[in-house]
Amino acid sequence: DAKTTQPTSMDCAEGRAANLPCNHSTISGNEYVYWYRQIHSQGPQYIIHGLKNNETNEMASLIITEDRKSSTLILPHATLRDTAVYYCIVRPTGNQFYFGTGTSLTVIP
Amino acid sequence: NAGVMQNPRHLVRRRGQEARLRCSPMKGHSHVYWYRQLPEEGLKFMVYLQKENIIDESGMPKERFSAEFPKEGPSILRIQQVVRGDSAAYFCASSPRGDTPTGKLFFGSGTQLSVL
Numbered sequence: 001d002a003k004t005t006q007p008t009s010m011d012c013a014e015g016r017a018a019n020l021p022c023n024h025s026t027i028s029g030n031e032y033v034y035w036y037r038q039i040h041s042q043g044p045q046y047i048i049h050g051l052k053n054n055e056t057n058e059m060a061s062l063i064i065t066e067d068r069k070s071s072t073l074i075l076p077h078a079t080l081r082d083t084a085v086y087y088c089i090v091r092p093t094g095n096q097f098y099f100g101t102g103t104s105l106t107v108i109p
Numbered sequence: 110n111a112g113v114m115q116n117p118r119h120l121v122r123r124r125g126q127e128a129r130l131r132c133s134p135m136k137g138h139s140h141v142y143w144y145r146q147l148p149e150e151g152l153k154f155m156v157y158l159q160k161e162n163i164i165d166e167s168g169m170p171k172e173r174f175s176a177e178f179p180k181e182g183p184s185i186l187r188i189q190q191v192v193r194g195d196s197a198a199y200f201c202a203s204s205p206r207g208d209t210p211t212g213k214l215f216f217g218s219g220t221q222l223s224v225l
Contacts, residue, residue: 036214043113043200043216044152087151096142096165097202097214099152 003027004088009104012082018075020103022088025069032091033064035073036099037084044087044099047073078107111136113217114183115201121223122191130186130220134203141184142202142214143176152200158184191224198222 005023012018024033034049048055048062050071055062061074075082087102114133122128134141139160144152154168158178169176173191178184188195198221202214 034213038152041198041219041221043202043218044214045216046213049213096154096157098154099144101151 003090004100006086006088006100006103008101009106011106011108012075012078014080014107014109015077018073018078018082018105018107020073020075020086020088020105021070022073023070024088024090027068027090033062033068033071034089034091034097035060035062036087036089036097037082038087038102039081039084047086078105080107080109083107113201113203113215115199115217115220117220118218119221119223121225123225124192125190128188128191128195128222128224130188130199130201130222131183132186132201132203132217133183134201135215138203138205138215140204140206140212141178142204143184143186144200144202146198146200146219148197155186188222191222193224196222196224 003026032049032051035047036044038044048060050062050064064071083106085102085104087099089097116131141158143155145155146152156169156176157165161180173189175187198219200216200219202216204212204214206212
């Protein structure tokens with residue numbers, strides 16, 4: 001099952017950066033870190049993934065520590081539509097995506 | 110390019126009836142995954158299929174549940190003799206390849222099953 005630890009919930013003011021942490025202290029060298037989010041009653045949506053280097057796309061940035069034992073998802077300018085449950089997943093080659101309970105992010109006006 | 114299509118969106122069944130949930134993957138995707146989400150819980154992996162093959166069914170309950178992904182047509186998740194505890198949201202996801210570490214999953218909108 002999921003080998004990650006995330007806070008249960010977080011709040012963020014609208015327009016500010018949302019920083020969502022994830023611990024994955026037992027990660028192996030070939031395991032990628034993925035982030036998905038699930039807006040209420042919808043299917044999960046892919047956000048970003050990475051192996052070692054920091055990654056950025058149109059949705060977010062992913063910062064992975066040098067030892068790879070933790071990572072942070074950054075939403076640079078949170079909006080109300082970013083309110084969702086965010087899942088951090090560590091996935092080895094060929095294995096399934098196992099979702100934990102994630103972090104419930106609430107963006108406050 | 111249509112996304113992953115699931116139908117029906119909502120399904121109501123009485124105890125003891127059968128439920129059939131359908132999933133059409135994205136065009137060009139040959140790998141399908143089914144997940145179940147109970148109220149106020151996270152997504153639980155159920156089964157992973159390629160065309161005509163079940164690759165991993167480690168998350169499937171041992172009885173009453175089955176899944177298929179035929180050569181032609183959608184993937185079907187079948188639940189026989191439904192019970193109230195089967196009430197949940199069932200999500201399907203597809204990917205072009207299942208074994209690459211960078212393979213992303215694309216999810217459908219889910220089927221909400223309610224058992225009366």
